[in-house]
Amino acid sequence: MQTSHTASPTQFYTWQNYRCAYEISQPNNSISEVPLLLIHPIGVGLSRQFWQRFCGEWHTKGYRNPIYNPDLLGCGESDMPHVAYNPKDWANQLHYFLQTVIKKPAIAVVQGALLPVALELVQKEANLITGLILAGPPAWAVITKKAPKLQQKFLWNLLDSPFGNAFYRYARTPNFLRSFSTRQLFASENTVDAEWLNTLVKGAENIANRYAVFSFLSGFWRQDYSSLIASIKQPTLVVVGETASSISQEGKQETPDERLADYLAYLPQGRGIKLPGRNVLPYESTTEFVTAIAPFINEFS
Template sequence: MQPSTEANKLNFTTSPNQFYTWHNYRCAYEIYQPNHSTPEGISLLLIHPIGVGLSRQFWRRFCGEWYTTGHSNPIYNPDLLGCGESDMPHVAYTPKDWAKQLHYFLQTVVQKPAIVVVQGGLLPVALELVQKEANLIAGLILVGPPAWAVTTKKLPEWQQKLLWNLLDSPFGNAFYRYARTPSFLRSFSNRQLFASADTVDAEWLNTLVKGAENIANRYAVFSFLAGFWRQDYSSYIASIKQPTLVVVGETASSISQEGKQETPDERLADYLAYLPQGRGIKLLGRNVLPYESTTEFVAAIAPFINEFS
C-alpha cells in the first residue's frame, strides 16, 4: 500500500540540505523530524541502496509515513559518496569506504546511538560499519537483504577488477546513458524490484531519472555491479551483538544467479540461524519494501524500534 504523498508533506519537516567534509569530499545529508511535536526516541540512520539514480531520496516516502503514523524519532538520511548531492569522485567504491564515511557521520553528526536501517545489497556497508562502531549502533534493521548464497560467497578479486575495467570504459558510459532512460528504469523495476507493475509509479521513475542526471553517479553504480561488495560476511553476521530485525518480501528475488533458487522463507531462516539476537518478518512485496509497501513496512518495524525508547 502506498501512503498519500500530500498527507506526508504535512507531517514532517526536513532540514535544508546539510553538508560535512570527509576525506576532502563534500557529503550531503538531511535530518527529518515530526512537524507537530518534539523529536524523541532513538534516532534512525538510513542507508540507501545503490543503483541508477538512487540516493537518500529512496527513503522520502518512508519518512513521511513514519511521521504520519505518529512516530517522532529523529531520522538521519545521508547521501553516500558517489550518490545524490554528495561528491562523485571517479573511484571504485567498496563497502569499507562507505562504512568509513558513515562511521565519521555517526561520530561527528549523529553523536548518539542509533538504529541502522539498511536497504538490500548495501547490507555489507552496515556490516562493516558495525565492525567499526559498536557503541553508536543500538540495533539494525536489514531490509530485503541479498540471498544468503550471495552474502556468503566471495567473488574472486580478478573478476571484480575485470568487471570494473569493463564498466569503467566507453562501453560502460554508453550503457549507463541507456540505463538511465525511463523505459529501461521501468522495465528493470518491473523485472527485478517490485512485486506489482502498478507500484512502479511516476514518482519512482522521476526520482531515478533526476538522480541519474549527473553522469558521475555511474562510478558508484559500476562499483556495485563489479561486485566489490561480494565477500563472505557470515562471520560478520554471526558477530553482531545488537538486536537485529530482518525484513523480507513475500516474493523476494535475487538478481544474482547463486540466489535464484532460494525462497524468501529460506533466506529468512539462513540469516536468523546466524544472528545472535535476530528476529524476522515477511511482508507483502518484493525487494524495495520501504517504497513498495510503505505502510506495511512502517507498521512492521515500529514495534522493534519502540523497544529502544
C-alpha cells in the same frame, strides 16, 4: 495520531575533503527518541530520495524518532569522485557521520545489498549502533560467497570505459528503468510509478553517478559475510518480501522463507518478518514496512 515535524533542507558536511549531503526529518518533540540512520541502495539514479516515502509515513503515523538520511559518496547531492568504491569506504563515511553529525547511538536501517556497509559499520563502531533493520537483504548464497578479486577488477575495467559510459546513458532512460524495476525490484508492475521513475531519472542526470553504480555492479561488496553476521550483538530485525527474489544466479532457487531462516540461524539476536512486496519494501510497501518495524524501534525508547 499525527506529529508535526520538519524535514531539513539539504545539509552538508566534509569527509576526507569530499562534500557529503544529508537531511534530517525531525519531529518537534523528538529529543529523547533513538535516531534512525538510513542507508540507501546503490543503483542508477538511487540516493537518499529512496527513503522519502518512508520518512513521510513514519512521521505521519506519529512516531517521533529523528531520521538521518545521508547521500553516500557518489550518489545524490554528495560529491562523485571517479573511484572504485567498496563497502568499507561507505562504512567509514557513515562512521564519521555518526560521530560528528548524529553524535549518539542510532538504529541503522539498511536496504538490500547495501547490507555489507552496515556490517562494516558495526565492526567499526559497535557502540554507536544500537540495533539493525535489514530491509530486503540479499539471498544468503550471495552474501556468503566471495567474488574473485580478478573478476571484480575485470568488471570494473570493463565498465569504467567508453562501453560503460554508453551503457549507463542507456540504463538511465525511463524505458530501461521501468523494465528493470518490473523484472527485478517490484512485485507488481503497477507500483513502478511515475514518482519512482522520475526520481531515478533525475538522480542519474549527473553521469558521475556511474562510478558508484559500476562499483556495485563490479561486485566489490561480494564477500563471505557469514562470520560478520554471526558476530552482531545488537538486536536485528530482518524484513523480507513475500515474493523476494535474487538478481544473482546463486540466489535464484532460494525461497523467502529460506532466506529468513538462514539469516536468523546466524544472527545472535535476530528476528524476522515477511511483508507483501518484493525487494524494495520501504518504497513499494511503505505502510506495511512502517507498521512492521515500529514495535522493534519502540523497544529502544
